[in-house]
Amino acid sequence: MLDHLEKLEDIFRELSRGRHLSAADGDLFAALEKHPDDYQAVFKKLGFELVCDARGFYFFFGARATANNVNRLALFLYILIDWLADNGEGITAALAGKSFNVDQLPHLASERYLGYLQHVGIATPAELAETIRTMENFGFLALGGDGSFRLLPPAHRIVDACVAAGLDTEKTAEEESQC
Amino acid sequence: MSTNPQRTLALAAEYYGLLSDLASRGESVSIGDLRSLLQKHHPDGERAPEKVAELLEQFGLFEKAADSDTSWEVPHVIGEFLRHLSMRQRLSAPGLLGPIIEEVALQTEVLRQAFETVDIDRVRLASNSIKQALEAARGLSRGNSKAIMNEVMRIKTREDLRSLQERYLFITYLHEKHLTPLGALVEVGGEMEQRANELIAVAKLGRNSMPDDPFVPELTSKIIAGVRRLKDEAWSDFHASLREVTPLFRQIRRDHRMAVAISRQLDRVGREGTKGLDKVVDLLPIARWRPDNVFSTYALEEYLSGVANYVANPDPGPLATLSDSVAPPVLDPDEVIESLLAAGEQRDLLAWIIGTFGAYPDQQLLQAFHKLSGSPGFQCAFGDQPEQTETETAIYTYFPMKTSANA
Numbered sequence: 001m002l003d004h005l006e007k008l009e010d011i012f013r014e015l016s017r018g019r020h021l022s023a024a025d026g027d028l029f030a031a032l033e034k035h036p037d038d039y040q041a042v043f044k045k046l047g048f049e050l051v052c053d054a055r056g057f058y059f060f061f062g063a064r065a066t067a068n069n070v071n072r073l074a075l076f077l078y079i080l081i082d083w084l085a086d087n088g089e090g091i092t093a094a095l096a097g098k099s100f101n102v103d104q105l106p107h108l109a110s111e112r113y114l115g116y117l118q119h120v121g122i123a124t125p126a127e128l129a130e131t132i133r134t135m136e137n138f139g140f141l142a143l144g145g146d147g148s149f150r151l152l153p154p155a156h157r158i159v160d161a162c163v164a165a166g167l168d169t170e171k172t173a174e175e176e177s178q179c
Numbered sequence: 180m181s182t183n184p185q186r187t188l189a190l191a192a193e194y195y196g197l198l199s200d201l202a203s204r205g206e207s208v209s210i211g212d213l214r215s216l217l218q219k220h221h222p223d224g225e226r227a228p229e230k231v232a233e234l235l236e237q238f239g240l241f242e243k244a245a246d247s248d249t250s251w252e253v254p255h256v257i258g259e260f261l262r263h264l265s266m267r268q269r270l271s272a273p274g275l276l277g278p279i280i281e282e283v284a285l286q287t288e289v290l291r292q293a294f295e296t297v298d299i300d301r302v303r304l305a306s307n308s309i310k311q312a313l314e315a316a317r318g319l320s321r322g323n324s325k326a327i328m329n330e331v332m333r334i335k336t337r338e339d340l341r342s343l344q345e346r347y348l349f350i351t352y353l354h355e356k357h358l359t360p361l362g363a364l365v366e367v368g369g370e371m372e373q374r375a376n377e378l379i380a381v382a383k384l385g386r387n388s389m390p391d392d393p394f395v396p397e398l399t400s401k402i403i404a405g406v407r408r409l410k411d412e413a414w415s416d417f418h419a420s421l422r423e424v425t426p427l428f429r430q431i432r433r434d435h436r437m438a439v440a441i442s443r444q445l446d447r448v449g450r451e452g453t454k455g456l457d458k459v460v461d462l463l464p465i466a467r468w469r470p471d472n473v474f475s476t477y478a479l480e481e482y483l484s485g486v487a488n489y490v491a492n493p494d495p496g497p498l499a500t501l502s503d504s505v506a507p508p509v510l511d512p513d514e515v516i517e518s519l520l521a522a523g524e525q526r527d528l529l530a531w532i533i534g535t536f537g538a539y540p541d542q543q544l545l546q547a548f549h550k551l552s553g554s555p556g557f558q559c560a561f562g563d564q565p566e567q568t569e570t571e572t573a574i575y576t577y578f579p580m581k582t583s584a585n586a
Contacts, residue, residue: 062464085438
């Protein structure tokens with residue numbers, strides 16, 4: 001019954017430890033792309049919700065147990081995008097795989113950004129590098145061999161959360177002002 | 180100012196780089212600035228900066244700046260000419276096309292009256308005004324279209340050096356102040372088409388009312404051709420601009436929304452610390468499942484409590500005699516298969532097993548279920564809605580398995 005679902009074990013292992021699978025994951029992503037509905041049905045029986053995002057990535061919606069330190073990952077990406085916007089760079093282009101050199105990141109080079117990062121315990125290049133590695137483990141970016149990285153499609157999920165949180169806050173403020 | 184067009188053009192050609200540079204910057208230059216520019220564009224030039232300024236001013240390529248007698252700038256008309264030559268047109272103020280089309284409408288009425296009164300002099304005068312207005316409208320449309328392309332290219336190559344916010348404001352201005360009103364003018368049924376149709380009708384009327392005049396047929400043919408050319412070119416310019424601007428506008432607008440949301444989020448973190456990220460974290464659950472997650476906290480507590488009460492060597496108590504023990508009944512798997520074949524297709528295999536063989540212990544019922552669900556003799560498929568079935572010792576919640584025997 002499950003014979004046609006290739007690499008089922010590998011896919012389950014990666015997804016269940018929080019990885020977002022995109023084209024950068026090669027065979028695993030290709031297998032999911034062949035029978036997304038079947039994988040979804042099988043994982044549902046096991047109690048996992050496989051989300052297929054139209055922008056080209058898959059992940060388990062973390063309803064049971066979720067990762068810690070998500071705020072670190074979010075803040076890392078938000079600072080990167082804020083810096084890109086200030087410098088006139090396109091955000092869509094950045095999310096579509098623009099390459100960044102780790103040594104030239106703005107995170108630790110600006111007092112303002114350092115102020116944000118101190119709230120989540122990032123103050124040194126080593127702590128920043130650890131955050132980047134965590135993001136890689138979750139499939140949000142791909143590290144290159146030359147000290148560079150590029151964002152992968154799942155990074156959209158982190159941006160979506162920010163936009164949705166902003167809308168939520170605006171709605172709450174609106175409701176409070178009406179009361 | 181000298182009126183020697185050939186010499187003016189020759190001088191413009193000689194100092195083209197310098198003039199073009201200044202025209203694109205739109206700034207005035209002092210003698211010091213001019214010296215630097217000459218070193219850049221004419222390193223081997225023999226004329227002194229003062230002499231160059233004097234010469235360019237003499238031929239109308241320079242004029243004194245409004246606020247200083249010791250600095251010069253490129254006159255607007257020369258700047259436009261240079262930009263036209265280098266295909267680097269600038270955007271004209273929005274809404275300029277509207278008054279030109281109004282002028283065409285006004286002159287159309289004058290032409291109509293001239294045809295009605297058979298006044299050939301007024302016909303020629305109105306025709307000339309109309310031709311000029313049509314040419315002005317065509318030039319404006321083409322120039323603006325090229326200017327828009329230039330701006331789009333500058334944005335795409337990041338030559339505009341704008342921040343995302345500035346770029347968003349600019350592209351919104353381009354879209355709302357230039358393209359939207361232009362679309363209303365040039366689209367089918369728009370102001371331009373109405374005016375063009377009126378003019379063509381008047382020209383045809385004139386051709387019929389003054390058929391014997393030697394000039395009217397040629398004049399009216401030229402007007403009709405001019406109107407059609409303007410209509411076609413303005414429409415195609417507009418759509419070419421729209422094709423370039425619309426996707427870029429959408430992308431920049433999307434980027435801008437993201438940047439605004441992120442900027443506000445960072446601001447919240449600055450004010451509230453990690454608490455400012457709580458909503459984001461709630462909206463971004465990342466699965467982190469390990470096998471130990473299968474134990475709920477409650478079950479784990481019970482288990483650990485059991486471990487705490489563990490006694491290494493409990494008192495074995497009295498030995499049981501053979502007569503005391505009751506051997507549990509054994510469910511024969513072959514009997515289960517035969518019964519299922521006889522019973523036919525089942526919507527819920529587990530419920531059927533429990534219902535049919537309920538006297539047996541749960542362990543054996545589950546073993547039978549496992550054996551049947553993996554048996555090649557049956558086709559099995561899970562249902563979508565969970566079911567609940569009760570035995571003497573447990574309540575089971577599960578997705579029912581539909582079963583039918585293979586033919």
